[in-house]
């Protein structure tokens with residue numbers, strides 16, 4: 196319906212008294228504001244279940260009652276992907292059908308409160324799928340990329356870091372060099388621990404597994420810490436001072452060790468030290484802040500404002516590193532970024548392979564519109580991902596660029612997506628556990644956070 200048609204309908208409705216004068220005036224105002232475009236209503240909500248890169252990527256599709264107007268959103272909780280699907284299909288779908296697709300914050304608040312029990316990873320990811328799809332729809336309606344809807348760019352592209360890893364220190368150094376040769380100014384470095392299962396680098400070198408009182412993967416924090424310090428020393432010697440080095444502890448050490456480690460790495464001037472504490476131990480950041488200048492990044496496991504608000508407001512961390520879909524999507528994360536700006540805390544949104552290209556586009560959209568952007572984690576899109584998600588963000592010289600096409604600028608080839616079902620290319624315990632993670636224990640059998 197064109198603008199004139201809508202005006203006529205509004206006038207007729209007002210005359211026919213089924214719409215009050217006040218309502219008619221409000222509708223007319225809306226019609227003017229959206230240049231006569233009628234408000235789209237949500238007609239269907241679906242979940243695309245695909246794993247073109249090996250990791251399970253649930254992506255929500257919201258379809259409106261206007262022909263050809265739909266949008267996609269990232270709902271990627273890869274370790275429990277099968278649970279996100281019914282959260283969308285059985286709960287959000289009936290709740291949303293018939294609702295306007297152009298009231299994003301209102302719809303977000305409604306979804307968030309509709310379960311009463313909230314701030315869990317499954318429900319937040321489901322909400323994010325819808326939230327990001329609604330932003331996509333609004334961008335398609337406006338014929339603008341989402342970053343334009345948010346006010347436009349404050350920078351041209353997002354400076355990214357790549358993952359340099361290896362079982363041996365020399366391998367990590369070589370991997371870092373190859374990123375630097377491709378133009379990256381930031382590199383995350385992770386090395387294996389001999390005979391153990393380290394994070395981000397697999398088992399260290401060719402060493403046989405250390406002796407343990409169990410048969411599973413082993414990890415000892417003290418060994419890892421000594422190894423990581425040697426890695427940073429080698430990196431500074433081989434790579435120089437110019438490159439920004441990052442490192443992810445992945446919450447694998449005790450808070451006391453975290454405090455000592457954060458002090459010991461100060462000499463290597465990391466860009467940031469990530470997840471040196473687990474979410475359960477965040478109160479320890481006060482002590483870490485008092486004892487060291489090593490910049491702290493935290494938050495990829497966060498679900499709730501109760502977790503990030505105190506860390507930001509007390510300036511206890513330097514980078515907020517939330518997994519955007521885990522926090523409920525673009526809507527809460529742009530508010531989080533705005534809050535962080537006031538406290539000079541910068542953003543470093545979680546961006547590994549278990550974020551869909553739609554989610555990466557949401558990340559880079561926030562990166563280019565938020566003044567307090569810090570750095571973006573980058574994970575390459577393999578050929579299959581690029582075929583299924585047409586219009587992935589483009590990487591050039593270590594910078595990631597958002598699309599100029601409307602919405603997220605990504606079209607999902609749904610037929611091709613169906614050819615890579617959940618479980619595709621999974622092996623070992625990940626396959627046995629339906630995409631979930633196994634367990635890692637200390638030598639004596641105590642489970643560790645991972």
Ligand SMILES: [Mg+2]
Pocket residue numbers: 443445469470495
């Ligand atoms: Mg991490």
